[in-house]
Amino acid sequence: MKLVTAIIKPFKLDDVREGLSEIGVQGITVTEVKGFGRQKGHTELYRGAEYVVDFLPKVKLEAAVAADMVDKVIEAISKAANTGKIGDGKIFVSSLEQVVRIRTGETGPDAL
Amino acid sequence: MDAITELSYALDTFYFLMTGVLVMWMAAGFSMLEAGLVRAKNTAEILTKNISLFAVACIMYMLMGYSIMYPAEAVNAWWPGFGSILGSTDNTAAEVLASGGDTYYSGLSDFFFQVVFVATAMSIVSGAVAERMKLWAFLMFAVVMTGFIYPMQGYWKWGGGGLDALGFLDFAGSGVVHLCGATAAFAGVLLLGARKGKYRPDGSISPIPGANMPLATLGTFILWMGWFGFNGGSELIISNVAEANNVALVFVNTNMAAAGGVIAAMITARLLFGKTDLTMALNGALAGLVAITAEPLTPTPLLATIIGAVGGVIVVFAIISLDKMKLDDPVGAISVHGVVGMWGLLAVVISNPEATLIAQATGLGVIFAWTFVASLITWGIIKMVIGIRVSEEEEYAGVDLSECGLEAYPEFVGSQGSGK
Numbered sequence: 001m002k003l004v005t006a007i008i009k010p011f012k013l014d015d016v017r018e019g020l021s022e023i024g025v026q027g028i029t030v031t032e033v034k035g036f037g038r039q040k041g042h043t044e045l046y047r048g049a050e051y052v053v054d055f056l057p058k059v060k061l062e063a064a065v066a067a068d069m070v071d072k073v074i075e076a077i078s079k080a081a082n083t084g085k086i087g088d089g090k091i092f093v094s095s096l097e098q099v100v101r102i103r104t105g106e107t108g109p110d111a112l
Numbered sequence: 113m114d115a116i117t118e119l120s121y122a123l124d125t126f127y128f129l130m131t132g133v134l135v136m137w138m139a140a141g142f143s144m145l146e147a148g149l150v151r152a153k154n155t156a157e158i159l160t161k162n163i164s165l166f167a168v169a170c171i172m173y174m175l176m177g178y179s180i181m182y183p184a185e186a187v188n189a190w191w192p193g194f195g196s197i198l199g200s201t202d203n204t205a206a207e208v209l210a211s212g213g214d215t216y217y218s219g220l221s222d223f224f225f226q227v228v229f230v231a232t233a234m235s236i237v238s239g240a241v242a243e244r245m246k247l248w249a250f251l252m253f254a255v256v257m258t259g260f261i262y263p264m265q266g267y268w269k270w271g272g273g274g275l276d277a278l279g280f281l282d283f284a285g286s287g288v289v290h291l292c293g294a295t296a297a298f299a300g301v302l303l304l305g306a307r308k309g310k311y312r313p314d315g316s317i318s319p320i321p322g323a324n325m326p327l328a329t330l331g332t333f334i335l336w337m338g339w340f341g342f343n344g345g346s347e348l349i350i351s352n353v354a355e356a357n358n359v360a361l362v363f364v365n366t367n368m369a370a371a372g373g374v375i376a377a378m379i380t381a382r383l384l385f386g387k388t389d390l391t392m393a394l395n396g397a398l399a400g401l402v403a404i405t406a407e408p409l410t411p412t413p414l415l416a417t418i419i420g421a422v423g424g425v426i427v428v429f430a431i432i433s434l435d436k437m438k439l440d441d442p443v444g445a446i447s448v449h450g451v452v453g454m455w456g457l458l459a460v461v462i463s464n465p466e467a468t469l470i471a472q473a474t475g476l477g478v479i480f481a482w483t484f485v486a487s488l489i490t491w492g493i494i495k496m497v498i499g500i501r502v503s504e505e506e507e508y509a510g511v512d513l514s515e516c517g518l519e520a521y522p523e524f525v526g527s528q529g530s531g532k
Contacts (some may be wrong), residue, residue: 044321045319045385045386045387045389046319046320046321046389046391047319047389047391047392047431047432047435047444048381048384048385048389048392048428048431048432048435049317049318049319049435050319051318051319051321
């Protein structure tokens, strides 16, 4: 089992969700986050004085999937979230030791 | 004929009361404007300040302010003496008829109209000292300001004192209300210092954007609306053709000046910053209104638009300049009401042949000097006795928590108030 975590541009969330649904991902968790990468921040203006916004709004998306699904998930996210411009985000994959479905008590791949 | 006289009295009194209600509503405008231009963590406290200063102003003006500003018998042209608490007696019908038209509105309607002006002057102060002042220090100042400082200079002009005798003209209070309020705020800001984080160690400005632009815009519209009462009511009478026409002209000019102020401030901001800053457009509307307040009756509507537009240009430069001088005024109150108030007083000479530059400048100087010195002393004493500024830690957490113990938007900022 793997946990796929992706940081994407907020306006791409709907496309990514659709792409994941198409390949059979059953559920994702989404969080509004802020951060910076190579895109860095941008400047804004208030009453004539500039200030730098260091952290840009992004969406963090988490999906727990079976190990054999990982490549398809990565492909779906990459395809849907890609604009070709700086700041498209990143995908992280990590191992999942255990998964429990709270309602039934199922564990492991059955709980995904 | 007597019936008509009584009816006119009733009509003028009614007009006075209703325009007073419009001015009272400006307190809502100030509350929303200030709530929009501070950070979310200071919202509940600025609202608390706004409603409590209004109450303080009403009570202090009833107790002593009104009789100082409009003394039954003044000691001399500069010292009115202390009068009595407001009573409930008013003109009788016989007195009104016997006056031959000199008494044309209820005495208590005059108090009501005047008291909401005091509250307006005090509202100006609250925005400038926002986000860092102790609530009760502010209210102590409000007691002195509305009970004494404001009524004194009000007596000099509207109470028939020394400035009035000099030929100083101020129709609805560019000086008496706006410059006075802004000067008291200026003295407070000098002793209070800037908000933490507003200026970087290298001296550059680090802007602190307001939390809620829709509220700031709503507040500006409410103030714009209330201003029809502020200026329109200051004509004091509406019950004949000539006066009704005058009132209409005052309404039109007040509206035009605000429109001119918006456009001028927007264009100025666009040229200076490359962006159209909404907060500058809002301040531009208010600047136009302040600019026309000293004389909304003699200009043509086109001239009123220009007077307002000049106010709109001035306010943008004033805000930038005060910021460079490290005078931190979160809502721009000192620029809008003070700097543009001065312009309004001087602009009277453009359209009113009875005004002289020397009398206008004298009035401006006297109001500024008196309010500044009296306010500085008052703020200074409060600072020595209980302190005027919250601690750095409280300022960081927000004065909503340290002063009021509650948050304006609890769901957004923490787990408190989750209903559990």
